[in-house]
Amino acid sequence: MTAAVRSGADGFLARYDALRDLLPGDPRERAAAAEAFRRTGLPGASAGRREEAWKYTGLRPLADASFAQSVSPTSAHSQIRARLPQIEVPRIVFIDGMFSRELSIVPPAVHFARFAGRAEFGSIARPDGQPLVALNTMLAEDGAILEVPAGADAGLLILVSAATDRAAFHPRHVVRLAPGARLTLLDLAFGDGSYLHNPVFEVTVAADAALTHVRLQNESTSAFHLATLYAEIDERGTYDSFVLNLGSRIARTEAHARLTGENGITHLNGAQLLNGMQHADFTTVVRHQAPYCASRQTVKNVLAGRSHGVFQGRIEVARHAQKTDGYQMNQALLLSPDAEIDTKPELEIFADDVKCSHGATVGELDADQLFYLRSRGISDAEARSILVRAFLAEALDAVSNETVREVLDQAVEGWWEKQAA
Amino acid sequence: MLEIRGLSAAIEDKPILQGIDLTVPQGEVHAIMGPNGSGKSTLAYVLSGREDYAVTAGSATFDGHDLLTMEPEARATAGLFLAFQYPVELPGVGNANFLRTALNAQRRARGESELDAVQFLKLARAETKRLAMPEDMLRRNVNVGFSGGEKKRNEVLQMAILRPRLAILDETDSGLDIDALKIVADGVNALRGPDFSALIITHYQRLLDYIVPDHVHVLAGGRIARSGGPELAHELEAKGYAGMIAEAV
Structure with a gap:
């Protein structure tokens, strides 16, 4: 049950034209997004047009790919079930972007609604100047709307995206924490074959609320994963995120965090582990718009083969955001002479009493450390793997929830096994 | 030899x-x-x-x-x-894990059976005690934050466990x-034979x-x-x- 569509930006626009009367939500939002997307197209896909925000990542290969709207067979369920972490916690599962009631365990402590049933485009993620948000707004069919009521501790919730070959989907997720609420959200993305996963997240963390958001991007290495996230954090609120990028042919995880109340905290940490021809782009923007807030962006890259890592980190401090504490660090370990890292820190500070620092390191494995391990009888290959794991472990230490950490550790183990095979 | x-x-x-x-x-x-x-x-x-x-x-x-x-x-x-x-300092690598990996790599290469975590810890704790080293040295990352003397003692600990x-x-x-100095000397003298x-x-x-x-x-x-x-x-x-x-x- 597949119908081929044209490739590139035209393909997505044709799909919008075919579906426009069936899509949920305000048609004017859709039309405006389509108009914005028509103007920009896919970033970096056509020669001569290069936006600064997409300096190191071009979506030409995505423009050349073609997708089909598939209806995933129910037989896929058992395979997907086998790939879910064996943890007894609530989970919300999407297959090719559509909610699967059968595979989900709806959480008791979180109000859950489907975007398909309650399509609201929030006010934070806007299509203007954001081609992927425009594409998502134009074509979003489903997604999770998650709301944690005031003062509630909702524990751990898993949000799953499973994908099949040639699918293209644009989930729209909304996460709202009311004052004093708490949630740990583990966001897993995996699949088979070549597909596009283009989610947009809108996150609001009210006063005294805390969201821990851990994202494991473990897509097929033929897939495109382009995620855009907007978070707003009110006073004394915390948005603590960690992204582990392992999969995809081209991945971009772009996060915008805006600190709007005093003493807010945001962490946009992560690690990227790439091989072959993989390209992963970790882009963050932190806007300090209130005094006494703190932000951290620590990203580690392990790059093998001909892979390409990108880190773009931007900190903006408004004039009145005094006593801001901002920190940014990007480290890359290059395991092959053909691997490449591009790093672009940007600090834009208008307040005069702030602490903001950034740093970047690029290196190979340390020859002294390798020799030390080998002099104890450890083989060269094992010594290398020990040192890479140690480098990664320091990044993963940012994830304090043990259950979640275990899931990430297993994913890293799986990555190693795949490289060894 | x-x-x-x-x-x-x-x-x-x-x-x-x-x-x-x-x-x-x-x-x-x-x-x-x-x-x-x-x-x-x-x-x-x-x-x-x-x-x-x-x-x-x-x-x-x-x-x-x-x-x-x-x-x-x-x-x-x-x-x-x-x-x-x-x-050499190895941030992110636990000392006990490092020692066990090294010992087992050597045992494997010599066709001997590997030690499991429990067997290894028993051995490592005994040697640590004999060398008058604090036991938390096994839990810390290899040589990270060790004083000069602790690093040297850690070398002797490795020697005691690997038995070259x-x-x-x-x-x-x-x-x-x-x-x-006496601890290091004792460590060497204990192996003499x-x-x-x-x-x-x-x-x-x-x-x-x-x-x-x-x-x-x-x-x-x-x-x-x-x-x-x-x-x-x-x-x-x-x-x-x-x-x-x-x-x-």
């Missing part, structure tokens, strides 16, 4: 070792003394397989095997151990106070009061300038390197 013949080595075309002849028979402890820059550490590194050095002439065999063609890990598995002058047949101690005494040999590289005679060597060699200008019994170390202490080297030439 260790036979070095006419060994010459260079780093970046600069000759450092210029024809070393040295034999360390099984069960003996030999000391190598010498002034700074005489090639003591280079000898230790060349024997343990560091890549930065180019061997330009001569040979070194261990139990009749050509040491110089073996990978560093193969030398370790054959029973050679280098206690580093500057032990030939240990090369590269200025393990440097920077140690007298208590730490018919199946254990050691090459103790030191600048000072002090360590040799606690580890009494069978033979002492003086290294100067990349060659063994003199060899003798333990009394040679005392003579050195009295005359200084300059005097002794002048006599030898």
Whole structure:
């Protein structure tokens, strides 16, 4: 049950034209997004047009790919079930972007609604100047709307995206924490074959609320994963995120965090582990718009083969955001002479009493450390793997929830096994 | 067991070792003394397989095997151990895990069974206690945040657990106070026996009061300038390197 569509930006626009009367939500939002997307197209896909925000990542290969709207067979369920972490916690599962009631365990402590049933485009993620948000707004069919009521501790919730070959989907997720609420959200993305996963997240963390958001991007290495996230954090609120990028042919995880109340905290940490021809782009923007807030962006890259890592980190401090504490660090370990890292820190500070620092390191494995391990009888290959794991472990230490950490550790183990095979 | 013949080595075309002849028979402890820059550490590194050095002439065999063609890990598995002058920090690598990985890699290569975590910890805790080291040293990352003395003791702990047949101690005494020096010496003396040999590289005679060597060699200008019994170390202490080297030439 597949119908081929044209490739590139035209393909997505044709799909919008075919579906426009069936899509949920305000048609004017859709039309405006389509108009914005028509103007920009896919970033970096056509020669001569290069936006600064997409300096190191071009979506030409995505423009050349073609997708089909598939209806995933129910037989896929058992395979997907086998790939879910064996943890007894609530989970919300999407297959090719559509909610699967059968595979989900709806959480008791979180109000859950489907975007398909309650399509609201929030006010934070806007299509203007954001081609992927425009594409998502134009074509979003489903997604999770998650709301944690005031003062509630909702524990751990898993949000799953499973994908099949040639699918293209644009989930729209909304996460709202009311004052004093708490949630740990583990966001897993995996699949088979070549597909596009283009989610947009809108996150609001009210006063005294805390969201821990851990994202494991473990897509097929033929897939495109382009995620855009907007978070707003009110006073004394915390948005603590960690992204582990392992999969995809081209991945971009772009996060915008805006600190709007005093003493807010945001962490946009992560690690990227790439091989072959993989390209992963970790882009963050932190806007300090209130005094006494703190932000951290620590990203580690392990790059093998001909892979390409990108880190773009931007900190903006408004004039009145005094006593801001901002920190940014990007480290890359290059395991092959053909691997490449591009790093672009940007600090834009208008307040005069702030602490903001950034740093970047690029290196190979340390020859002294390798020799030390080998002099104890450890083989060269094992010594290398020990040192890479140690480098990664320091990044993963940012994830304090043990259950979640275990899931990430297993994913890293799986990555190693795949490289060894 | 260790036979070095006419060994010459260079780093970046600069000759450092210029024809070393040295034999360390099984069960003996030999000391190598010498002034700074005489090639003591280079000898230790060349024997343990560091890549930065180019061997330009001569040979070194261990139990009749050509040491110089073996990978560093193969030398370790054959029973050679280098206690580093500057032990390397390994952030993110737990000390206990590191030691177990090393021990099991060696046991595996020798066709012996591996130790599981429980068996290993029992062994490691016993050795830690014997060397008067705090037990949390096993939990910490390898050498990270260790004081100079703790790093040297950690080398001795590794030696005690790996039980080499030939240990090369590269200025393990440097920077140690007298208590730490005794602990290091006890660690070496505990291993002494018919199946254990050691090459103790030191600048000072002090360590040799606690580890009494069978033979002492003086290294100067990349060659063994003199060899003798333990009394040679005392003579050195009295005359200084300059005097002794002048006599030898």
